Amino acid sequence: MLKLSKTSKLDGILSWSLQALDTCPGSIGDNGELVAACSGCYATTGNYRFSNVKAPRLENQEDWKSSDWDERMINALESQLYFRWFDSGDMYSIGLAEKILSVMEQTPWVKHWLPIRMRKFAKFQAVLDKMQSLPNVMVRFSSDSVMGEYTSEHGSVIVPDPLQAKGFLCKAYEHEGRCNGCRACYSKDVPLVSYPAHGKKMSKVIKILSIKGA
Numbered sequence: 001m002l003k004l005s006k007t008s009k010l011d012g013i014l015s016w017s018l019q020a021l022d023t024c025p026g027s028i029g030d031n032g033e034l035v036a037a038c039s040g041c042y043a044t045t046g047n048y049r050f051s052n053v054k055a056p057r058l059e060n061q062e063d064w065k066s067s068d069w070d071e072r073m074i075n076a077l078e079s080q081l082y083f084r085w086f087d088s089g090d091m092y093s094i095g096l097a098e099k100i101l102s103v104m105e106q107t108p109w110v111k112h113w114l115p116i117r118m119r120k121f122a123k124f125q126a127v128l129d130k131m132q133s134l135p136n137v138m139v140r141f142s143s144d145s146v147m148g149e150y151t152s153e154h155g156s157v158i159v160p161d162p163l164q165a166k167g168f169l170c171k172a173y174e175h176e177g178r179c180n181g182c183r184a185c186y187s188k189d190v191p192l193v194s195y196p197a198h199g200k201k202m203s204k205v206i207k208i209l210s211i212k213g214a
């Protein structure tokens, strides 16, 4: 059964998610350790640690393999204008990526926001390029940095402070963590979004990096 989440943070916009880190091969850096952005990941803290939050994500990890999954997703998006993929987790499998592409192609009335790290892996590039070529899809390749470093390929980056924002500054921090009507992440007109770091775990990561002078 499809498990979609609906959070006040996203103004009630639906999301389909998997378990963080377990489905995030892009979270591991060249040195074999978690990259900075994933070390402070919000989806490994707070409510995300509760079994009732983990269970639907684990169920989704099996459910997408069903032959009728894409059809059920398309039906679930029938009355939606926006959709966020992966509030937690990542598009870890090519099979899943091809199914998500099919859902995107068959729901042109929905603006899809797909945050990913899978562009690091060559085998995902063709399917990601097809997604990004669709007028209703914004694929955002997340930078590993929490210090505002990014390349022209990246669509989002974490910055230690709003004053260090590059591109579009996410102002959810001014609205108790809510989008509050903003839809920048879903828009192709916004190539780069800066998310100010938030949460104790992320603050600790930034503090350590700052001490090291990274």
Ligand code: SF4
Residues within 6 Å of the ligand: 169, 170, 171, 172, 178, 179, 180, 182, 183, 184, 185, 186, 193
């Ligand atoms: S940039 Fe806008 S749409 Fe994206 S997370 Fe921030 S408030 Fe939400």
